[in-house]
Amino acid sequence: MMSIIRGIIILQFVCFCFASETTKAVSLKTGSQLAILEFEGWAISQPLTEFLTEEFRETVRDLKIFQVQDRGITNKFKIFKPRKRDYWSCWSEECALDLGRKLGVNYVLAGNIQKKGDDEFLIKGRLFSVDMETILNEFAMNSSGITDSLLLEMKKMAYNVSGLPVPDTLSVGSDLSQVATSEDIKQKRQWIQLPPIPSKIKALMMSTALPGSGQIWAEKKYPGYGFMGTEATLGTAALIAYLQYDKAWGGFEKTYSDYQKGSDPHELIELRPKIIQYAADTRKYNAFMKNIRSVGLSIWAVNMVHAYLVAPSDDFFDGEYFFDLEYKTDVNQVQFNVNF
């Protein structure tokens, strides 16, 4: 009896000692199937984003950490969730996990490439675990220069995604001048350290400061120039009206002053209709300016809302941390969502 009890105790002790390793073995069985969604290009051409995405897939595949799903299968998500091209398709956790389940993979990588300036690009990526239903990692890389530099940064990002150190060959192969420029940009930004502004808010602020500029920034050039041109035209009309008003006001002030100081009935009786005419002119042009102001401010407000709506939704606006104003085509309604 004692030997049986002793045997049970020893068995329990052995199980306790190997318990952690057993758990680790289970986690390793989550698989390594990775679907890399096509990167969303913003202000860069679709063939270029397709090419860069495929190069990225190839690099991750070559690193043999993940089993990268074939492009043809991954791109089926367009059938599942067709969206307009100018919106980043699947950047939120909910969307990525949903796609990951439908594609039958363990991991999903979504990303986008933004053109920030004339020669500056920002590459952003998110790695989602479908099994753990969470974001595993987030990547952001700056690239300044030509397409080769962009390709290099994509390869570096592939190493980061795979959890491997970036080899020196990639760094050596890069254009040093471009790297220096990129470093300069990083150093400058370290001085400012502004919090990231959501794209919609940025577009809204830009269009608030200058009508149409938010739309132009969001690559909606025709509406942008339309708003800008309309407001500029109204502004020109207001300027002309103001100059006319100013002229009439000057005449009014002079004639009224002469009238008040004058003593000759002949002059006074001639000044009287001029004063009335100048005053009527000032009222007319002032009323015109007030009307322009009403119309201009209305268009300005519409322009601000429009800039907000057409600006791309980024990670601050996908319903996770912030608020979102979104037009739902399926229910034909504009919905305002707030999340904390």
Added chain:
Amino acid sequence: MSIFNLLRVRIPVLVLCSFIFFTCDDATYDLDNPNDPENMDLEPPALFFHPSEIDTKLDSSFSMQLYGLKLKPAAAAHLDIRYEYGSVQIDSVVADTFFQSLNDPFQIVDDDSSGTLDYFIYLLPDTVAEMNEGGTWSLATVYFTAISTGGSELLFGENTKLRDANNDSVAVKSFGSGFINVE
């Protein structure tokens, strides 16, 4: 394109847009000058004294204009002026612009020194016109001297009349009065 680039490139547009916010004050006025004939309760065409009131000192000289308000074209006038004898004395009468043409007007002054001044004035035709165009003008200026203190009134008498080049009467609907206060 960054916001700074946008602003830098489109500053003229921004300046233009800023004019949208421009509005100004409406002109307000009071046409209450007492010398304005419109404020004298006269029905044109009319004759009145300008200024209608004068404050002066004893033995000092002053002048008053005999003014026409929106008169029709005329060629001659007989102005019958009544003043207070012993209060003021008429020194002279000078024709003004109403009957002025290329030629100086012809005038007759008949002051009987008893409070009535008859003043006749004729426009002498020239090559341009034989009568004036009418309007609001001074017909003549009368120069006075104050000879005693107190207030006295100036009036247009019943013989006052205007004629055109055809010797037809020119209507005058109302007459103003004047007041002289001597201290």
